[in-house]
Amino acid sequence: MSVMVDIRSVYKSFGSLDVLKGIDLQVRTGEVTVVLGPSGSGKSTLLRTINHLEKVDRGEISVDGALMGYRRSGNKLHELSEREVLRQRTRIGFVFQNFNLFPHLTVLENVTEAPVSALKRPRKAAEETALRLLERVGLADKAGAYPRQLSGGQQQRVAIARALALEPRLLLFDEPTSALDPELVGEVLDVIRDLAAQGTTMIVVTHEIAFAREVADTVVFMADGRIVEQGTPEQVLGAPREERTRTFLAKVL
Amino acid sequence: MSSDTLAQVPTPAKTPDLADAPRIVPRRRLGQWTAAVAVLVLLGFAVNSVLRNKAFQWDVVADYFTSDAILRGLWLTLWLTAVVMALGFALGTLLAAFRLSANPVLRAVAWGYVWLFRSIPILVQLLLWFNIGALYPQVFGVKTVDLLSPVAVAIVGLTLHEAAYAAEVVRGGILSVDRGQIEAAQALGLSPGRRWWRIVLPQAMRSIVPPAANMLIGTLKGTSIVSIIAVNDLLFSAQLVYHRTYQVIPLLMVATLWYAVVTSLLGVGQYYVEKRYARGTERTR
Numbered sequence: 001m002s003v004m005v006d007i008r009s010v011y012k013s014f015g016s017l018d019v020l021k022g023i024d025l026q027v028r029t030g031e032v033t034v035v036l037g038p039s040g041s042g043k044s045t046l047l048r049t050i051n052h053l054e055k056v057d058r059g060e061i062s063v064d065g066a067l068m069g070y071r072r073s074g075n076k077l078h079e080l081s082e083r084e085v086l087r088q089r090t091r092i093g094f095v096f097q098n099f100n101l102f103p104h105l106t107v108l109e110n111v112t113e114a115p116v117s118a119l120k121r122p123r124k125a126a127e128e129t130a131l132r133l134l135e136r137v138g139l140a141d142k143a144g145a146y147p148r149q150l151s152g153g154q155q156q157r158v159a160i161a162r163a164l165a166l167e168p169r170l171l172l173f174d175e176p177t178s179a180l181d182p183e184l185v186g187e188v189l190d191v192i193r194d195l196a197a198q199g200t201t202m203i204v205v206t207h208e209i210a211f212a213r214e215v216a217d218t219v220v221f222m223a224d225g226r227i228v229e230q231g232t233p234e235q236v237l238g239a240p241r242e243e244r245t246r247t248f249l250a251k252v253l
Numbered sequence: 254m255s256s257d258t259l260a261q262v263p264t265p266a267k268t269p270d271l272a273d274a275p276r277i278v279p280r281r282r283l284g285q286w287t288a289a290v291a292v293l294v295l296l297g298f299a300v301n302s303v304l305r306n307k308a309f310q311w312d313v314v315a316d317y318f319t320s321d322a323i324l325r326g327l328w329l330t331l332w333l334t335a336v337v338m339a340l341g342f343a344l345g346t347l348l349a350a351f352r353l354s355a356n357p358v359l360r361a362v363a364w365g366y367v368w369l370f371r372s373i374p375i376l377v378q379l380l381l382w383f384n385i386g387a388l389y390p391q392v393f394g395v396k397t398v399d400l401l402s403p404v405a406v407a408i409v410g411l412t413l414h415e416a417a418y419a420a421e422v423v424r425g426g427i428l429s430v431d432r433g434q435i436e437a438a439q440a441l442g443l444s445p446g447r448r449w450w451r452i453v454l455p456q457a458m459r460s461i462v463p464p465a466a467n468m469l470i471g472t473l474k475g476t477s478i479v480s481i482i483a484v485n486d487l488l489f490s491a492q493l494v495y496h497r498t499y500q501v502i503p504l505l506m507v508a509t510l511w512y513a514v515v516t517s518l519l520g521v522g523q524y525y526v527e528k529r530y531a532r533g534t535e536r537t538r
Contacts, residue, residue, distance in 0.1 A: 103456070
């Protein structure tokens with residue numbers, strides 16, 4: 001099976017704070033990888049380096065065979081122009097913890113914005129796609145609404161539809177249910193579960209252990225900027241080898 | 254056991270009859286009434302004195318209110334305000350972009366500009382520009398005095414002044430937009446121009462419009478300062494008349510009323526512009 005995401009010895013620090021201390025991770029096409037770990041372990045930062053929202057200090061990341069943010073020439077990595085980086089990002093969908101929908105645009109405008117302006121799709125076609133995607137996340141009737149008129153769960157489902165509108169090769173979820181009221185978590189996880197079942201390649205940073213157990217092909221446990229252990233959900237969640245993992249699971253389960 | 258106790262709590266068979274419920278008598282607010290009456294009486298005295306004082310010469314006010322000289326002055330005041338606002342905000346937006354850019358040189362230049370032009374009183378600045386010929390008698394072989402008419406001096410001086418304040422208003426508006434909005438736009442691959450015009454600016458406008466409207470009204474009245482360099486604005490036109498007729502107060506009333514009329518109209522406009530940019534913020538479900 002081919003590799004969709006290839007992360008090699010990635011380091012990142014904010015000032016004197018080392019957030020990522022040498023991360024190596026491969027994600028295979030069609031698989032769901034769930035990243036767990038205590039807050040401050042660097043999991044969100046790792047996710048943000050994948051679509052180059054954060055630049056790495058050292059190491060390299062490839063998505064679908066393309067080096068993210070740089071062009072290799074000899075032994076040097078040259079930073080790409082902003083246009084080229086933006087182009088690369090259109091192949092990666094990103095779903096934020098706080099949804100980050102555009103509040104002054106309707107649901108439909110939120111979903112069609114990137115296809116029309118970044119991919120130069122005709123508006124009509126983009127709207128048809130958007131309506132189909134909204135139907136898929138169960139919100140076809142909300143196309144004309146503004147984000148603030150929706151519940152948190154509905155907003156996050158719109159955000160997922162917006163990410164899907166670019167027909168990405170890879171979807172990144174940054175704690176997609178952490179900002180939601182408990183009774184709204186289920187509807188968002190249902191959508192993600194549905195995407196997983198259709199073979200979408202995904203990396204999900206979350207605190208939902210039950211969801212990880214059920215949906216993940218690989219569970220990655222991070223702490224202090226390192227990957228402590230990874231494996232199938234049965235291995236990592238059922239029989240963790242590392243003390244650090246056991247302590248964490250004992251706290252959250 | 255607890256369920257037993259709960260079960261024993263008698264539940265009212267029906268809600269008590271409304272007629273039986275005690276009537277609520279509001280407290281008498283004596284202080285509020287006295288204050289209101291006192292203020293109204295004082296206001297009455299003031300209005301009465303304004304209307305009855307013959308020195309206001311309201312008939313003269315009526316005569317000149319729509320006279321050609323005054324209307325020409327009003328027209329100059331209006332277009333001068335519009336030009337200064339447009340140029341001031343264009344330059345101010347550029348300066349705000351400099352202030353927020355990653356380039357330290359641009360940041361420093363923008364900061365220095367705002368510092369300088371907020372430090373110089375507008376009156377001093379106008380006089381400096383008016384006398385610029387003393388500093389630079391010739392520019393590109395043309396006499397500076399010929400290059401800068403009083404109206405041009407007014408536009409340049411007011412615009413530079415306005416831009417310094419507009420820069421801060423626009424910067425504040427941009428900073429009020431959630432950082433996540435820009436990240437979301439970047440993650441979706443939107444170009445820098447698209448991010449600015451489609452995502453950031455419309456949201457920034459919500460915080461820009463109220464202070465900008467304030468500035469517009471301030472500028473409208475502030476243009477009256479150009480009467481000092483003999484630009485034929487609304488105030489200067491009124492002054493020209495009363496220098497001839499000595500009807501100082503009624504002519505000042507003409508100018509005052511016109512400023513009030515235009516300010517009121519701008520206030521109405523502000524209401525609609527604010528409503529336009531409040532799209533998507535109401536919490537109706």
